[in-house]
Every structure is written in C-alpha cells, then in structure tokens.
Amino acid sequence: MDELNTLIGLESVKEKVNDLIAYQRIQKLRRENNLYSSKNTLHLAFTGNPGTGKTTVARIVGHIYKKIGLLSKGHFVEVSRTDLIAGYQGQTALKVKKVIEKAKGGVLFIDEAYSITENDHSDSYGKECLTELTKALEDYRDDLVVIVAGYTEPMNKFFESNPGLKSRFNTFIEFPDYEVDELEKILILTCKNNDYILDEKTCLIIHDYLKEKVNNKDDNFANGRLVRNLYDDLVMNHARRVVNIEHPTKEDLSILISDDFCEIYL
Template structure:
C-alpha cells in the first residue's frame, strides 16, 4: 500500500471516530484502496458531504471530513475523481484557429526562449508533414517533449497550446489534453499499474498526455517495482502510439535531469527538451497588471511602486520553490479581497472606487517591503 492509500485509511479512521460511524467510513476507504471501487468512492463522498453539511457537527469534525476528501483526491488524482463523478462524457470542443493559438502563445508574458523553441518545433513538424505528402524523405522524430523548470512558469499552459496546434496542422487527430500525476498511473498491487497506464494512454490517444513531476514515478523506494512497471508500459506506449500521441513530461530541472539519466531508454523517446526560466520582477508586474485589467481593476501609482519592490525582493531572494505565476495569482487574490474589505465601508462607492486598488490594499506585504 502506498502512502496515499495509507493516508486515506488513517484519515477515514479519524472521521469514523469523531462521527461514531462504527467503522463504516474506514471500511469504505479500505475498499477504495484495495479495489478502486467506484461504488465505495461515491459512498464515501456522500459521507463526507453529509458530515460537512450537518449542523450538529462541530467545526473540528467538519475539518476532519475535509481532510478525508483531500486524501481521497490525492489517492485517485483529480482526473480519476472527475471521471467517477461524471455521468456523461463532456465533448472537448475548441473553436480556436491556428492563428488564434499562435497569438495566444505569443501573448504569454515572458518565456521568449520557450516561445521561439515551440514555434520552431511547430514550423519543423508542419514542413515534415508537407514533405511526407509529397513523398519526400522526412525525419521520423517523435513528437514527445520534456519541459523543465520551477512551478508557475507556464508549462501546463504551453502544453495545452501545443496539443491544439498539432491538431490544427494535422499531426494529432483530436488535440485534447489529459493531465496525470503519479497517483493516476501507479496502483497498489503488482500488475494493476500496467492496466492503469494503458487506460490513461487510451484516454490520451489523439492528444497530449501531460505528466507533471514525472520523476515521482520512481522516487519512492518502497514502490520501486510499481514505478518500473509504470515506466515499462509508458516507454512502450511512447513508441507504439507515436503517430497520434504526444507525451509531455514536466517538473523541476534537476530531478528531471536525474530521472532521464537513470533511464536512457526513456530519454531516447524524447527529442525536444525545453527549459522554462523563472520570471523577472518586471514580468511578474506585467502579469499582475494584465490580470487586473482582464478583471476590470486598476492599480494606482503608489500600489504599482510597492508591488514592483515586492517582486524585486521575491526574485532576488528566491529558492528552488519560487512560485512564479502562482505568486502573482496569490497576490492578486489578496489584493482583491483587501480592496473589497476597504470599499465595503464606503457609502455608495463610485465606479473608480470599485475598480481601483490602492497601496493600502497591500496589507499583507507592506511589512515585507523595505524602505516603503
């Protein structure tokens, strides 16, 4: 049993105790971990919902229920939970043209090296396709990609665009996007992992399979045999479905390098490696300004100055866990909330007051900015 399954059972047991469920919740969690039971999953989700919505339970009990919910999501992975709960299949439609997609790629803040590399890749693949149609020799390079860099640098966004672009130029039949993590690929018993990987591959065929933190597949010594089973099946799929499947693996640079070094067979299936650099303070400011504009907010001059100082301090003192775009999103959410708390005290606020974020709305970062 992996750590995610054990955590689910442990947390379910705690919820069992505080709700006097007589072992029912623990039993459901055990069946989920051992059998991947859909019925047990739905039953447990109902138990969690009933606990959270029941007024007789104290906040501590509801908190325990939410922890069980988080453990369930970690065990299955978001995509599997969604598949279980969906009663119908949603048709993946995308009406964007090739020009729309390339414009969207170019509109991304920063990432100039990434954009140039992706555009070169698109041009190259398009020409190779034309050459094949004219019976000219064309390279048999795979379409699979490796994205490396810190979180929040746009890897998932670029991967989605690449899938759609490849569909528009005829390299993929669908261009849809399937994102998975370790829990979506590795099962708790020998032999089940291969089945899980095959199921994921079937879902992704014709589009992009995006594996974030791919090195986590083999990082747990206790489940090393499962990791090897996963990689064996995945490596086979990379070759077997290379004509109509793009696999993009992503993660921190150093762990990804070690992952490929320890797996020459896997590395040989990837022709293109793209490094996503951290954003500069100016680029982070540009992202925040754009986010505000898209949501009908503006920053006054003093707020802009303080925010720029904040991003400069963050980029100069960053470590390997620097959040990049997520840092911007978190700051935006805090600014909007602080703005709301301030403006609610204004009688009949005018449009300018409802849309202008001021320096005083930077409550949580004021003390972090030197010489403000």
C-alpha cells in the first residue's frame, strides 16, 4: 500500500484502488466470519494513455491481493495479442488456455486488449480468443485476476462490442495524463534514485520544456515515458561530456547541467 500511495500523481487512481482493497479485505473477513459477502470478481479494466502507470499499478495490485490472501501466488504475467492468438484455426484456444494456466494464482495483464479484436467481425481468431478468455474469467475467478488495459476510446468500444466480457469486470479505473509538476517530480526522483542531481538552471529549462509538451500534447504524448526518455538522454549526454574531463570529481560525475539538456533538445 505504501508503494502504491507514494507513486507521484494518480490521486484518483490511488483513491479508487485503496477503496477496492478495503472492500476486498472486508468481504474476505466477512466470509471468514460466516457473514454474507458479495461474489464480485477481482478483474479490473485500466483505461488511459501510454505512460500513465497502468502496468506499475497492476503489479502492485497483484502483490496486495496476494498479501491479503485473495491470490495464492500473486505473480504477474503480461501478454499482448501475439501471446494469445495463433496463426491458424483451433490453435488460439489452446494458446489462451496455456497463458491462463501460467497466470493462475496471480495477475494476467493484457495491454492494448482491444487489439484482440482489431480486425473487427472478420477476425475469427479474435472471437475464439475472447470466447476462451471470457470462460476463464468466470471459471478461475477465485484465484486469478485479469487486468485489461489500453487507450480509453478503443477500450470503451472493445467492451461495447462484447457485453458478456464487460459483465465479468466490476472495476473500471481511468488513468489521467500527468501534469507538468508531476512529470518534473518523476524526473527529479529518477535522478535521485540513480545518484544524479539536476542543477537549478537545468530544472528551469526542463520545466519550460515539459510545460510546452503538456500544453501542446497530441495523441503521441507519452507521459511517464517522455520523462524516462529525457532521463536517458540527459545521462548519455552527461557521460559524453564528463568522459573528456581528465580527473572528474564526485560532483562532476553526479551533476546534470544545462549543456546535457541543450545538447539534444535545443
């Protein structure tokens, strides 16, 4: 729970997950005390843009479910369309069963879940996959959590096209885009965790850069991935610069300066 609550931003997500965990803990205690408890499934749907923390939160949820005794293992299996759909008729169901078997006792995370039916009604393999998946959602609901994730609009269409699938999910969580100050905090924390320091001038330049990116974002806006790529570039540019210093000090080795940013971004 600490790991979840110390994530930067995502306040509405953390609130909803905290409520979900509290609810599941109480239902478990009610069952243990022979009181009626609802049979809601543990399956979740995460919607939002890339880089908003969906995979990170999915992993944390798996660990929490394990700790409170809702899952026997709590491990995390991440798959995409290619892991679920075979190249010829009849093999997709076997492929899905194999993935389900591997994920039982833990979390099965399906990113860009709508890609399963991306070829719309002509895609018989996608239908075969969904049939098998929908069955597994019900059959193994006591010791398997399936989390489907992806862009908001395609995910909405995905569920609208298959009411049977939607009914297997009780909780839908929308992941908002990060604000400028949150992206800044993620970058500073990433630097700190890796023994790097951004000097004051660099912080100001990067703030303006992130502000411009947020104010003019398009469909390709990458949220946390934007920061990850920025960090990687800063560290590489720092290495290129410092390698030419004959006897670099500890300060030289740790401080990221404006030149490290300007080398690529200006």
